[in-house]
Amino acid sequence: MYKYLEILSHMESLIEDGEYKEGDKLPSIRDFTERYGCNKSTIIRALEELERQHRVYSIPKSGYYIVKRKNTVNSNKGLLLDFASSAADPQVFPYLDFQHCINQAIDIYKNELFIYGTSKGLTSLINIMQKHLANYQVFANKDNIFITSGVQQALAILTTLTFPNRKETILIEQPSYHLFIDYLETHNIPVLGIKRTSKGIDLNELERLFKTENIKFFYTMPRFHNPLGTSYSQREKMAIVKLAQKYDVFIVEDDYLADLEEDSKADPLYAYGDFSHVIYLKSYSKIIFPGLRIGVAVIPNAILENFGKYKRLIDVDSSMLSQAALEIYIKSGMFERHKQKIKASYSSRSKCLTSVLEKQYEVYSDVFKYEPIKNSCIHTYITFDEKINREKLIHRLKKKSIRVATEEGNYLSTFPSERILKLNATNVREDYIEKGILDIIQELKNMEI
Incomplete structure (x- = not known):
């Protein structure tokens, strides 16, 4: 890894941990060069990147200062949670x-970018991906x-092609992924x-459906389900694969x-079977960004040929530039660095959200219902009185610059x-989570009166 990236990573950690607080003046460039044992240009490059991220700002002849960060701004009300x-x-x-x-990918793969690739994906990325997937068992x-154009392309192909079991019905958890x-x-x-x-899924009901209905495949999110945020236990995973x-x-x-x-x-379902009946899909939209449009599908031998055929018919190949950039990003160690950074950030926010909800539920159990989630991540949910008009609730919260969503579209x-x-x-800073939740509870209380 480049020296400036190591320094940048350390500076980011100091800012996240609060060692450098909002409004603070940073040490001088000379102080930084002595601390990190490098030249001025390396420090300046790291500081310029922090400035591009809007984490710091510079004042000529004075130095660099920590930006007083804000959440997204609502044009009418200011702070948007x-x-x-x-x-x-x-x-x-x-x-x-x-x-x-991306720049390195253009330099390395400039010839390949002007021709069609393969429907399977960039060979060098698949080689990297094989090792990368092993980290998830x-x-x-x-x-x-x-390599697919996001998970959605893989789902579309799997839904369309004929499976060896000659069945036609898709079984899907309720609630589930709205776009699917x-x-x-x-x-x-x-x-x-x-x-x-x-609490999970009724395994007896799952067996009944598998046994009596014409189920082609069962679409599931075993880990950090969207929108519930829950995960299956090891016992449930093993039972599902066995059925x-x-x-x-x-x-x-x-x-x-x-x-x-x-x-x-916490292993995936894929790790509990013989690789014959589990199709594993992985996305990079949440960990990097949605516009990358790169997904990975691990396809069993029984449908391997047909999957490849259908993918060729849908598109000749997925974006070569995105594939090449992702390959370099993973191979260089940058992905792992970013993963640890975003994982720490999201984990802190998730734990804060869970803690606030647990604390407020002890006081306001008559206003909303909440069941703590073991090992929660990113999202969770609450329920409330059916008499409350949800559209009115969303509108009233919007006037307070708070955005929320209901289950609409997930069933x-x-x-x-x-x-x-x-x-x-x-997308809510940790220090604003409690304020947002308290405002939501207050509106629920107001609408019950």
Whole structure:
């Protein structure tokens, strides 16, 4: 790693940990050169990147100062607390690192960028990805790894192609990923739902559906479910895989938040089977940024040929520039550095959100319901009285510059939905989380009167 990146990483940590507080003047460039044992240009480059990130600002002949950071600004009310968005926080986006990788990718792969690649993906990225996936206990052959244009492309292909079990119905957790639900209903795909709650899934009901219905595959988010935020236990994971193999049902495992896992013993479903019935999908939209449009699919041998054929028909290849940049980003160690940084940031916010909700629930259990989630990450939810008008609640909170979202879109139109308020911590600063939650509870109280 370049020296300035090491220094930049350390400076960022000092700012995040509060050693350098908002408004503080930073040590002089001379002091920094002595501290880090480097030349002035290296320090200036690190400070310029902090300035580009809007973490510091410079005053001529005075020095560098820590920016008094704000959340997104609402044009009408000022501070906007966004509990609705699950997009990556722009404050922790690795602008300089990834720009460097894109420039290097253009230099290294300039010839390949002007020709079509392969439908499987850039060979060198697949080689890197094989080693990368092993970190998540996904041990796959290179032949079984496909680079896709996000997880959505993989889901579209899997929904379309014929599986060896000759079944047609998709089984999906309720609630679940809203865009996949939209896709299934828009294309009139046969689909059934199975209820998932904070306590997990009814395994007896899952077995009944596997046994009596024409289930082609079961789409699931075992880890940090969206929108509930819950994860399956090891016992549940093993039971699900066992049932899938028993009744010849495939599992499509969407492990979109694998990079934020803090429990080293929490393996994916893929690790509990014989690799014949679990299709593993991984995204980079939450850990890096959605515009990258790179996903990874590990496809079992039974559908390998057909998956490749369908992918060639949909697009010749995924973005070569994005693939090449991601390969360099992972291989250089920059990805691991960024992952640890964003993981620490999100973990701190998630724990703060959980702590605030637990504390307030002890006082206001008559106003809202909340069930603590073990090993929560990024998002959680609360429920409230059905008599409360949700549209009115959202409008009133919006006037207070607080954005929230309900379960709308996360349920099949034919499945009974539970009224929930989704709460996401990725785009709210830790020191504003408690204020936002207290304002939400106050509005719920006001609307009950």
